[in-house]
Amino acid sequence: MKHSLLIFALACLGMQVQAQxxxxxxxxxxxxxxxxxxxVASRLQxxxxxxxxxxxxxxxxxxxxxxxxxELTSREISLLSKDQKKAISGAGTNVVGSMQSDISGALTGLAQQGVLTPDQAQSLGNMFGQVGSKIGEAVNHVGQSFVNALRTDTRQMYAISVMATQPIYMGGAITAANNMAKIGESMAANQIDATTQQTIHAIDQAYWTVVSVKHKKDLAESYLQVVKKLDDDVQKMIKEGVATxxxxxxxxxxxNEAEMSLTxxxxxxxxAxxxxxQLCGMPAETEVTLADENTPNIATASTSESASADKAEAQDxxxxxxxLQNAVDLSRQATNLVRAAYLPQVLLxxxxxxTNPxxxxxxxxxxxxVWNVGVMVRxxxxxxxxxxxxVRAGRIATRIAEMEREDLGEKIDLQISQCQFKLKEAxxxxxxxxxxxxxxxENLRCATVGFKEGVLQTTDVMAAQTAWMQAQSQKIDAEVDVRLSQVNLRKALGVLQ
Structure with a gap:
């Protein structure tokens, strides 16, 4: 039974350790x-x-x-007018009618002159009438065929066109657009680096803050034990009549103050x-333990990192x-793009x-x-x-961007100097x-010994305990300050990875 309880307790302890x-x-x-x-958004960009x-x-x-x-239209395109169509389709009738009138007049004149008898003139007139009617019909048919041949039949029209264009010279607009796209890609990559460094900086600060608070919690527990031990000793001394x-x-x-500090x-x-x-992307209620929580010394004093800082390298x-350099280059290419709009352009x-018809x-x-090939020049x-x-406005914008870059360079130099001083001070x-x-x-040890020997008062021991508490707290703050100063200096140098 005892072995079963022990195994169950060890299993529960293992589950708790695994949960953290x-x-x-x-x-x-x-x-x-x-x-x-x-x-993630920067990577998508x-x-x-x-x-x-x-x-x-x-x-x-x-x-x-x-x-x-x-396209469907209510009327078709006509190459001839209505009068022209009527004249061409009735050309035979008009011509034959005119000829018959002339021939009838001539035959009547010949009959009056006695050259032809009236019967002969009438017979010839009837013969020419029959022949002229057939000729008129034939000419009318030819005219109507000509009118029909000139008909366009464009009430229903289909059209298709395939066009290919090849830029020959666009004033440098295409080159400028490609350069701007490449600069945009470089800007996106640099934005990822900036976001990465900001994320790492925030994580480092949060991490060392947790370590600092954990050490202060341990210090509060130690201080509570010390004052409880003193309280127990004083209570014994009160019973013996040595203390009041x-x-x-x-x-x-x-x-009570120590318990409040621990809370x-x-x-x-x-x-923390x-x-x-939350910064790590985990649920806020997740139970975590940091590897440096129980480290006796959070940081050690060192000046090598501050001495190795290179401002010129930080600029790169x-x-x-x-x-900002990308912004300067982008402004220059934008100026080239504006200039290209006012230069000649050649397209092949x-x-x-x-079409149908x-x-x-x-x-x-x-x-x-039909196929077609041509050159278009603007x-x-x-x-x-x-x-x-x-173009002049674009050059001014470029100069403004260059001034902003130079100003940032000066601020970076100042920031590095400040971080170096803060690291040395830390x-x-x-x-x-x-x-x-x-x-x-040593002061607390002497006060405790003196109190036990009856040489010092309770207030002296509490003062020593307070001084010990403050010294330990200041040490924790100083160690974390060194860590954070190192992180700030690396971020200022652009090497925080």
């Missing part, structure tokens, strides 16, 4: 970089910029487009871990400087167009067309100096805090 995740600084950074939504670069390259290549259409009730009340007040440390640790979990490493065109073969009801002649004004504070801790330990 142990995280080091690198694992926190990795989770934050993997789950940070701003960083890089993908978008890469697609824009590919799209810009296609401007160098020929572009082919096709257009088709159908007032001494006991003073120590009791100090115990505040517990709450602060919980909130919730913030760290900082993503903010790279982004070619294609095929087909076929306008190239007497409006035949058949889809047919030359701006006069725009009242609009292009010159826009190292000095840590050295002094460690000496103060040694003195406070």
């Amino acid at each position: 995740q142990v995280l080091c600084l690198d694992s926190c950074r990795a989770m934050a970089l993997r789950n940070n939504k701003t960083l 890089l993908d978008m910029a890469q697609y824009n670069t590919k799209a810009a390259k296609t401007k160098y290549l020929p572009h082919i487009s096709a257009v088709g259409g159908y 009730r007032a001494d006991g009340l003073k120590v009791a007040v100090r115990v 505040q440390a517990d709450n602060g640790l919980a909130l 871990k919730m913030l760290l979990c 490493n900082r993503p903010e400087m790279k982004l 065109t070619g294609g095929y167009m087909a 076929n306008v190239y073969n007497g409006f035949e009801r058949k889809l047919s067309g 030359v701006p002649l006069w725009n009242w100096m609009e292009g010159s004004y826009k 190292n000095r504070r840590l050295v002094m805090a460690m000496k103060n801790v040694e003195n406070a330990d």
